[in-house]
Amino acid sequence: MLDKANIGYGKEMLDDLIVPIDKLKYNRLIYDLNKDNDFYMKVGDNHKIVNKYRKEETNIWVRNSHILLKTNIINKNIRKFLPLNELFACDFENKDYFWLEELVRL
Numbered sequence: 891m892l893d894k895a896n897i898g899y900g901k902e903m904l905d906d907l908i909v910p911i912d913k914l915k916y917n918r919l920i921y922d923l924n925k926d927n928d929f930y931m932k933v934g935d936n937h938k939i940v941n942k943y944r945k946e947e948t949n950i951w952v953r954n955s956h957i958l959l960k961t962n963i964i965n966k967n968i969r970k971f972l973p974l975n976e977l978f979a980c981d982f983e984n985k986d987y988f989w990l991e992e993l994v995r996l
Contacts, residue, residue: 908956910954910955911952911954911955911956911957916952917935917952920932920937920972924939929941929946935951935952936949936950936951937949937950944963946961946962946963947961947962948960948961948962948963959979
């Protein structure tokens with residue numbers, strides 16, 4: 891964990907580790923996939939799907955270094971929201987990390 895005095899060093903380390911993604915491209919792809927969905931809304935870089943019938947709430951944030959998906963359900967059709975071929979998922983609550991492609995094939 892870095893303290894406030896080393897925040898600049900942490901930023902340099904992050905810049906060395908990540909490859910920036912094209913935020914506009916991915917925002918557009920996610921929007922195009924979901925724009926006809928009645929439960930979909932977009933505000934800035936946040937894409938939200940709220941289906942009250944299925945008690946589903948999914949948020950997708952497009953950042954410079956990553957795309958963050960937070961959902962309250964496990965959905966094997968997650969690719970309908972995210973137009974990506976390879977996804978590495980982090981389940982922070984259960985401390986589980988996996989390639990999403992493996993989950994989709996189950």
